[in-house]
Each structure stands twice: as structure tokens, then as C-alpha cells.
Amino acid sequence: MVTATDTESDFTTLPEMPAxxxxxxxxxxxxxxxDWLEPAQAVYDSxxxxxWDDLFNRQMDVLPGLAASAxxxxxxxxxxxxGGVPDFARISEELDKLTGWSVVPVPMLIxxxxxxxxxxxxxxxxxxxxxxxxxxDYIQExxxxxxxxxxxxxxxxxxxxxxxxxxxxxxxKAMKYNRLxxxxxxxxxxxxFGLILEGDDVRAYGAGILSGPTEAVFSxxxxxxxxxxxxxxxxxxxxxxxxDLQPTYFVIExxxxxxxxxxxxxxxxxYRNLSPAFTYANSAVIDVDNVLHRGSQEYLLxxxxxSGAAPV
Ligand SMILES: [Fe+2]
Numbered sequence: 001m002v003t004a005t006d007t008e009s010d011f012t013t014l015p016e017m018p019a020x021x022x023x024x025x026x027x028x029x030x031x032x033x034x035d036w037l038e039p040a041q042a043v044y045d046s047x048x049x050x051x052w053d054d055l056f057n058r059q060m061d062v063l064p065g066l067a068a069s070a071x072x073x074x075x076x077x078x079x080x081x082x083g084g085v086p087d088f089a090r091i092s093e094e095l096d097k098l099t100g101w102s103v104v105p106v107p108m109l110i111x112x113x114x115x116x117x118x119x120x121x122x123x124x125x126x127x128x129x130x131x132x133x134x135x136x137d138y139i140q141e142x143x144x145x146x147x148x149x150x151x152x153x154x155x156x157x158x159x160x161x162x163x164x165x166x167x168x169x170x171x172x173k174a175m176k177y178n179r180l181x182x183x184x185x186x187x188x189x190x191x192x193f194g195l196i197l198e199g200d201d202v203r204a205y206g207a208g209i210l211s212g213p214t215e216a217v218f219s220x221x222x223x224x225x226x227x228x229x230x231x232x233x234x235x236x237x238x239x240x241x242x243x244d245l246q247p248t249y250f251v252i253e254x255x256x257x258x259x260x261x262x263x264x265x266x267x268x269x270x271y272r273n274l275s276p277a278f279t280y281a282n283s284a285v286i287d288v289d290n291v292l293h294r295g296s297q298e299y300l301l302x303x304x305x306x307s308g309a310a311p312v
Contacts, residue, residue, distance in 0.1 A: 049084030074153025119168025150207030177271035247283035
């Protein structure tokens, strides 16, 4: 049997993983292969194309001045606002020319090892379905808008594109040491909810921020959340909340810095010293932090989502 250890440096073959390495075992629909790819991208009707257009226009009204320049450039390079849900084949062709990545359709969430395998081979797995009008503002599962609008523009940036591939490769090691939670925190605080310095300003590059209107303003402008310079070791010890605005955001100096911090880190040593549970609460500020903004946590203290608290 092929194990995670054997395939550590060979990312061409999908590794066989025992079921207990999965953080959330998933049942594979019968029509999908072992790669969990949908045979083709979904066909969207005009009402679904209109949902894409409305989501796109809403975000593009909000994001200038909040989103990272690399993200704004990426949406233009890929022409994501040409109307309707973008065709994955066309985006892949454009991306391939820019950074050698492609976008592949998958059903909702896929197992961790398959996700890592695609990333390690510069393929971004994107949800095939699009949200409904009823779930226009918030969905739990990543849909095509979150995945393609939120994530794919950043893959036009060469350094960020390399970081994503390295992240996929790092997944093998995290599974070997049973430290997927820690590596998941790094993904969460960078790829989903990352901020970057541009001059004296903070801008968002994380897809979880960029694919919704509220968190784009909250993460960059609000007084409530902490904004702390990213340190990979610290982030991998930090808990995160999945169903509400973040109490803390981590800020990178540049994508080069993020890439360097990740590839130069000795993950073997880190994982050996890392406890299985998180050390720091998601609202904590600790001694070693380089704090850009110490949050008031007013939003959290007033009860967060569901309490009616304003995201201030
Ligand atoms: Fe995402």
C-alpha cells in the first residue's frame, strides 16, 4: 500500500489514505472518480447566471480600496465580470498562460488528501453549484462564487500561486503527523481570511473575506478585530471560528514573505512540538505578537452573529 510517507515527494499520484486520517469523512457520489472531479462543469440557467452577476456587481461596488491590488488585477485579467458563471475551461486556459494553474469542478467539499493532491499539482478544485436567492448572503458550503470569484483571481499572482502549491504539498506532511488542524489554521488565516500590507494600508486577499460584503469592510476597517502580523508558528496554534466574523486577522508584508515563511519552515520539527489542540483562543493577543491594531472585540462581546450586534 502507498502511504503518506512514501509519496511525500511524489505528488503525481493520489495517495491512498486510511479513512481515519480524514477530519470529516465524506461519501463519494457514484458518478465521480477517485479524483473527486465532476465529469463536466454544471450547466447554469439564466436565473443562476443572474445570481452570479448580482453577486459579482455587489462585490465590485464594495471591494475597491479594501481588496488587495493583486486580487483586483486578477479579476480583470480573467474577465470574471463578462456575464454569467464563468466557464472553467476558459479560465483554466487564461490561468495556464499566467501561472500554470487550472480550475477543476468538484461537488461541494472533497476529502483533504484529494484537495491537497490537486493543489500540489496546481489544480484548484472549485464547487460546481451556485447558491440560491434564499442563501444569497451566506452559505456554509463553498459554491462556485466563493471558489471562483474569491480564490481564483489570486492564482494569477505568480508568488501566491507558488504558495498554494506548497500548501498542497505540506498537506502530506500534516497528515503524516496528524496535524491537519494546525495546517488548516494556516489556510484559514491566509487563503481564506488573510490581509496584506500595501504601503501603510491593510488590504484583504483571503477568499472568505472577498466573496462577501460585510467581512470586507469589517476585516480592513472595523475597530473590533485584532490585526496582527503573521507568524506561521503562532497562526498554526490559533483556534478559528467558522460561522462568524473573525476576532483576529493576520497580516502579511508581501506574498514573497508568506511563501518564504512557509517553505523555509521545518514542519517536521514544528509538528513534533505542536500539541493536538489549539493553544491560543481566536481573540487572544500574546506577548510575541507584532500588533498593528488591538481590537476592541465589541462585536464579539455583544454576541456576534445572531445577536444583532453591528459589525463595528
Ligand atoms: Fe474557500
